Amino acid sequence: SQKIEQNSEALNIQEGKTATLTCNYTNYSPAYLQWYRQDPGRGPVFLLLIRENEKEKRKERLKVTFDTTLKQSLFHITASQPADSATYLCALDPSPIKAAGNKLTFGGGTRVLVKP
Amino acid sequence: SAVISQKPSRDICQRGTSLTIQCQVDSQVTMMFWYRQQPGQSLTLIATANQGSEATYESGFVIDKFPISRPNLTFSTLTVSNMSPEDSSIYLCSVPSPFDYNEQFFGPGTRLTVL
Numbered sequence: 001s002q003k004i005e006q007n008s009e010a011l012n013i014q015e016g017k018t019a020t021l022t023c024n025y026t027n028y029s030p031a032y033l034q035w036y037r038q039d040p041g042r043g044p045v046f047l048l049l050i051r052e053n054e055k056e057k058r059k060e061r062l063k064v065t066f067d068t069t070l071k072q073s074l075f076h077i078t079a080s081q082p083a084d085s086a087t088y089l090c091a092l093d094p095s096p097i098k099a100a101g102n103k104l105t106f107g108g109g110t111r112v113l114v115k116p
Numbered sequence: 117s118a119v120i121s122q123k124p125s126r127d128i129c130q131r132g133t134s135l136t137i138q139c140q141v142d143s144q145v146t147m148m149f150w151y152r153q154q155p156g157q158s159l160t161l162i163a164t165a166n167q168g169s170e171a172t173y174e175s176g177f178v179i180d181k182f183p184i185s186r187p188n189l190t191f192s193t194l195t196v197s198n199m200s201p202e203d204s205s206i207y208l209c210s211v212p213s214p215f216d217y218n219e220q221f222f223g224p225g226t227r228l229t230v231l
Contacts, residue, residue, distance in 0.1 A: 043120075
């Protein structure tokens with residue numbers, strides 16, 4: 001069966017440290033993988049997209065890697081701050097037809113709590 | 117980025133009634149998506165709403181329970197029909213980014229509680 005798995009346990013981390021989140025998928029061949037941030041009571045906000053031919057993508061203090069052999073993406077928040085506390089969701093396009101603008105399938109999300 | 121608004125932001129409804137949720141986008145988009153997020157869970161796609169055609173529903177969701185309208189390129193409604201407590205969720209609409217069609221913008225969500 002198809003699955004997208006994220007660590008369901010909350011990640012507690014000290015301010016200034018690097019938070020690393022994992023997203024593993026099974027029986028998908030995504031052209032890209034996305035990461036979203038969701039704060040309580042709000043809709044998800046797009047952070048980063050990494051394509052299948054990219055190993056790594058960076059945006060400010062965020063870094064994403066994508067290993068299509070391991071079927072895994074890692075999401076890093078460097079120099080973490082209390083304002084980074086939120087739930088982080090990975091998502092991919094489950095369609096076998098690789099086209100833009102398709103629907104997304106989301107992982108369960110990992111809650112991050114950055115302590116000052 | 118697209119600005120998306122939803123109405124109502126929250127509601128408490130009685131079992132057996134129906135609620136229509138509105139989603140308004142500040143730009144014209146071909147596709148709109150409706151998701152459900154049950155308490156403590158991630159997002160599950162309900163259906164894709166294309167302007168000018170019937171909505172496409174995901175497995176486990178049917179038109180009789182979740183009828184969708186898409187009268188134009190900036191607006192859509194999702195109705196939750198004959199509600200039960202199991203329908204208590206946050207309902208979100210989303211649209212692809214006009215700049216990168218792979219990215220999606222989400223509305224703020226409608227928090228529904230069914231008693």
